[in-house]
Structures are given as structure tokens and as C-alpha cells.
Amino acid sequence: GIQVEQSPPDLILQEGANSTLRCNFSDSVNNLQWFHQNPWGQLINLFYIPSGTKQNGRLSATTVATERYSLLYISSSQTTDSGVYFCAVEGTSGSRLTFGEGTQLTVNP
């Protein structure tokens, strides 16, 4: 099946800093989603982005499908951004939506 690799595994920031999270995948995809899992375990969908660029407030994401990676940008980070960020992809061969291992983000006040 498709392989998903996220980096970095852990990231610690001061409030107000910017960050970039990366998701590499091993095959062509027709579905890529970014999620935030808050400290209480709730998974929130941030972006549906199999290609191109999207922005939502302080968050934006870019997927370069031809090069098999996606980036999630967080600007002016806040303590409420803390949690785990997951990338999930589905290959064009129709495989299941596969999650990476996540990036644990901690934003300190």
C-alpha cells in the first residue's frame, strides 16, 4: 500500500512563531487531507487538498502531487494550535485512506 511519512515528528514553538509541516507519500494520490488532533483526542479536518494551495486563516496548505509531497503552514502560532497534525492520503489505485504517524506540535506561551 501507499506509504506516508511526516516530518518533523516533534516540534516545539514559542507563541507567535511560524512553522512548516511536511508530508511525503510514495504514490500518486487522488485524496489528501490534513487533520489536527487536539489534546482531548478530537480529529478536526483542516484541508482537503489533493493538489494546489488552500488557505484558511492562519493555516495554509500546498500539495505538489507530481513531486509527492504536501506542506502545512502555520503562521503566528497560538497555544491552541498544540496537538498532533496528521496527513492522510488515498492512492489513485483506490487504496484506503492511510494516515501518517503525525507531527506533535507544542506551542508555548
Place this chain on the structure above:
Amino acid sequence: EAGVAQSPRYKIIEKRQSVAFWCNPISGHATLYWYQQILGQGPKLLIQFQNNGVVDDSQLPKDRFSAERLKGVDSTLKIQPAKLEDSAVYLCASSWSSGNTIYFGEGSWLTVV
């Protein structure tokens, strides 16, 4: 619009006992997913339904896990008998159709002792 509902939120059982989790997806969503998330790992798909038919159950341990989606709406995931390694969060999710944005419930936390 109501989100994905799951119950119970927390369950502690002894090994070899049984447990069942219930999920009510977002109204109108044809695709329903059950994921297992072990602490420190990403969610792993157990089973995917399209309406009341199974699309993918290749990672479901069928000797102990079963799931059904009656009438294409609510779904139940059962574990019998439970093992210690089944301790995890069981996440239900739904989407309009396969390949669309998926929405998760709050999860059911299972501890097997």
C-alpha cells in the same frame, strides 16, 4: 448540522470480555469508517462501508472484530473476546462519499485490563 456521534466515550473491560461501540454518522453521509488509533500512532482503518455494503475490511481482525451498518445509517463495532492489545481509541468517521472530506466523531476510548 450535527456531527458524528459515538458512544460510549469510555469503556474499561477485562480481557476475554466483549464490548460494542455505536456510531451515528452525519445525516446524508453514505460512507462510514471505523478506525483504530493506538496511543502514539496514526489512525488505522478497520472497516469502510458505502451505504450498508462493506468496501474494505482487509485490516479488520475478523476472528474477534465484527461490524455492521444496518439500513445504511448507524453502525456498531463489536469486539469479542477482547485482548490487551485492543486497548485503543475507536474512531468513527463519515463522508458524503468515498474520496470526499471525512469528519470524525470524538472517539470511544477502550481499556482492556
